[in-house]
Amino acid sequence: MARGDRRVQGLARVAVVVRAGAAPLWWFGVLAAGVGVLPSGVTGRRIGVMAGAALFIIAALVVSYARRKRYTALARGAARAGKHDVLQDRAVSVRNWRRAHRWWVVLAFVLALGSSFAVPAAGGMLLAGAGAGLRLKAAWLGRRERADDVLLWIRVDWLDKRNGAPAGKPVKGYRSTGIAAGDATPGGARRSDVFA
Numbered sequence: 001m002a003r004g005d006r007r008v009q010g011l012a013r014v015a016v017v018v019r020a021g022a023a024p025l026w027w028f029g030v031l032a033a034g035v036g037v038l039p040s041g042v043t044g045r046r047i048g049v050m051a052g053a054a055l056f057i058i059a060a061l062v063v064s065y066a067r068r069k070r071y072t073a074l075a076r077g078a079a080r081a082g083k084h085d086v087l088q089d090r091a092v093s094v095r096n097w098r099r100a101h102r103w104w105v106v107l108a109f110v111l112a113l114g115s116s117f118a119v120p121a122a123g124g125m126l127l128a129g130a131g132a133g134l135r136l137k138a139a140w141l142g143r144r145e146r147a148d149d150v151l152l153w154i155r156v157d158w159l160d161k162r163n164g165a166p167a168g169k170p171v172k173g174y175r176s177t178g179i180a181a182g183d184a185t186p187g188g189a190r191r192s193d194v195f196a
Contacts, residue, residue: 008085042118
């Protein structure tokens with residue numbers, strides 16, 4: 001985004017968009033793994049849980065580290081947000097992401113449950129690992145924000161049609177504000193003192 005462009009834009013926090021899927025994926029994954037450990041499956045519970053643990057670690061690492069260079073490049077070139085730009089509330093960004101992805105998450109949950117009849121608990125642990133990876137990525141973004149003493153924002157019209165992909169191809173750059181702007185901390189967590 002060019003620094004001279006003064007058009008008013010709605011801005012969503014990058015870390016909030018990344019973090020929005022972490023809780024649903026984690027909790028649906030834990031539930032699927034808990035229920036999925038009941039059938040003995042084709043492989044047996046022990047092998048299923050061991051495979052699930054490996055899948056959890058792999059998913060968490062892959063999701064956490066995916067596209068970090070792209071995030072870093074976008075953050076490095078962030079332009080200062082204009083005084084008329086509208087900062088989207090954290091709750092709105094989270095709600096938009098979760099509404100747009102709700103059927104995908106439910107489908108992933110059903111598939112994780114179904115896979116338990118072959119490999120007990122593994123599908124649920126894979127899903128939980130993806131949620132953990134999103135949380136780790138948001139925490140990494142939060143550390144960058146603290147180090148640079150800025151918060152990173154993205155134009156809402158550059159998010160994809162499901163209100164996600166904050167480092168996707170349509171994204172031409174981020175905006176930045178001071179560390180106290182908005183109602184989410186670095187990393188996208190809710191500010192405890194937002195109503196203080």
